[in-house]
Amino acid sequence: MTDPSPAKRRPLSLDEYFEGVRAGAIATLARAITLIESTNPQHAQQAEALLTRLMPHTGGAVRVGITGPPGAGKSTFIEALGLQLIAAGRRVAVLAIDPSSSLSGGSILGDKTRMPRLAAEPGAYIRPTAAAGTLGGTARRTRESLLLCEAAGYDVVLVETVGVGQSEALVSRMTDCVLALAMPGAGDDLQAIKRGLLEVVDIVAVNKADGALLPAAEVTAGQLRNALASGDAEHDALGARVLLCSALENRGVDAVWQAVEQHCAHAKQTGALHARRAEQLRHWLWERVDERLCEALHAHPAVRALRTEIESAVTEGRLSASEAAGRVLLALGLEDSGAK
Structure with missing residues (x-):
């Protein structure tokens, strides 16, 4: 509409x-x-x-975080999956987080051009957003955007993160299932997944499992299964699953979605989904409290009066950052002058 x-x-x-x-x-x-x-x-x-x-x-959608290293084919996979879901009568929203320049803040925001067929579907909504320096692979208001999409009637919300690594775990704090895409012969990318996502990943799909890359994809899948088997899967009684797919040839994508639905259904049946969402809401609360406190601190007259003097003292080496921070808190009445 x-x-x-x-x-x-x-x-x-x-x-x-x-x-x-x-x-x-x-x-x-x-x-x-x-x-x-x-x-x-x-x-x-x-x-x-x-x-x-x-x-x-809100709350009626299946929320899926999709992560993976650059080149894993996230946009191609999301388009193939989205088209399948729409053909099955679902409404799909994609929140695509693009990396931003740390200098200019600029971002390509090109996910609509990378998913042209999905973008043309009436039942799909694609929202590219710049990360704008936000850590965790998401943007500043991704969680709120997800809720708006649910309220607008989208029953599947896909959050495509910037990349893969330790900070990507944040996407698990706003979704029901984390899907990591890997490439055949992942190498260092496999190590990144092992370091950063073992504790939060629910499903791993080795994409580009086609043609000459199929043998390498099978090897990578085996390595991932071994890595995940040795990790901590207490967050999911089913354990993380590793599958093969080819988004380009549209093979195995339906099996990946079936695994997502099975994961969510099991979590709902056991109460894990309710607990996960409740914990996400608690995290959202204190995240906003921290944000508001930081904004209030910088806007406080006492801090504004100290800013130039305290920054000069630190940059000139006359005062340590820790001592300067203490003086800021003292000016706010949040630190006892006799504590040191």
Whole structure:
């Protein structure tokens, strides 16, 4: 469903945002996500009010985090999977996180061009977002964007992360299942998966298992099974599964999705899914508390008065960073002057 007048760019009221999102209006959903991503303090109150109204209409989607090293074929896999799901009557939202430049903040945001067939489907919504320096392979408001997509009626939400590594574990704090894509002959990428995702990965799919790469894919799958067997799989009584697939040839993609559904069904039956989502909400709460405290600290008059002096003292070597931090907290009344 689309908005009656998608070109209209006047500010929307809270009711208009709510009704548009609930109706599945793509233009309103896009504007709502832009609203919650905004760093403008004037937008924060409306964004929070919108999320509060929409929360009762969330929670009905299968949430899947998809990670993997560059070149593993994440976009190709997501497009193949998304087209299969839409053909089966599902509505699919893709939150694609693109890396940002640490200098300019710029980002390619090219996932719509990498998934042209999926982007053209009425039952699909693809939202590319710049990571903008956020660690964990996700963006600043990925969790909130996921909830908006659920409220808009999407029953599958795929979160495509920036890459793979230790920080990628954050995606497990907002999804029901973490799927890691690997390449044949993974080498160092296999080591990255072992270091960073053993404790959170639920399913591993060795992509590009076709043609001349098939033997190498089978070897890589065996290595991954051995690595996962020696890891800690207490988070999932089923243990992580390793499968082969070829997104390019559209083979094995359905089996990967079947494994995702089996994982989620088992987690729901045992109560693990409820516990996982509850823990995610607790993490979200304290993440926002930390964020608000940091913002309040930097905006505090006492800190602003000290900033130039304290920064100069540190950069000139007259004061250690730890001592300077103590003085900031002392100015806020959060540290006892006689504690040292």
